[in-house]
Amino acid sequence: MGMHPLHEAAMRLADIGFSRPRSKTKDLVGLLLCHGARAWRSSQSRAVIRISARTPIGHAAVKIRLQ
Template identity: 55%
Template sequence: MAMNENVPGVTPLPGRRAKPSRINLHPLHEAAMRIADLGLNRPKAKTKDLVGMLLTHGARAWRSTQPRAGIHLHVTAPGRRQPLKMRIL
């Protein structure tokens, strides 16, 4: 049985705590399930999207208030070539 199969009625072993099913899903399978949910207009999916958007927005707002970090990098190469090009925004 693949780890991504959604099998109703499967219970965890006695003495073990059940984990939320979202943790066990492979990222590609989870993405496919979310795409499939788009056409169904389920309220649960809308709620998850709203919560995810609010968490993402909050994390982005927090990062924007943090001081800028500077990076000083020395890289040597034979001749005067640029061995490394890096751009961090």
């Protein structure tokens, strides 16, 4: 599993400060938008998706399960 979203945002802010001194505003806005979206997704409940396709005689043609 990845880093905590707040820790990852802090690390990116630290990297921005040292790498490119003049493009900070655009990078910061993008970083904050990305962080907000990531934090929102991580606060949502998990979803379970099941897809099954059957042949005309009833056999499973395709089974996909994402958890």
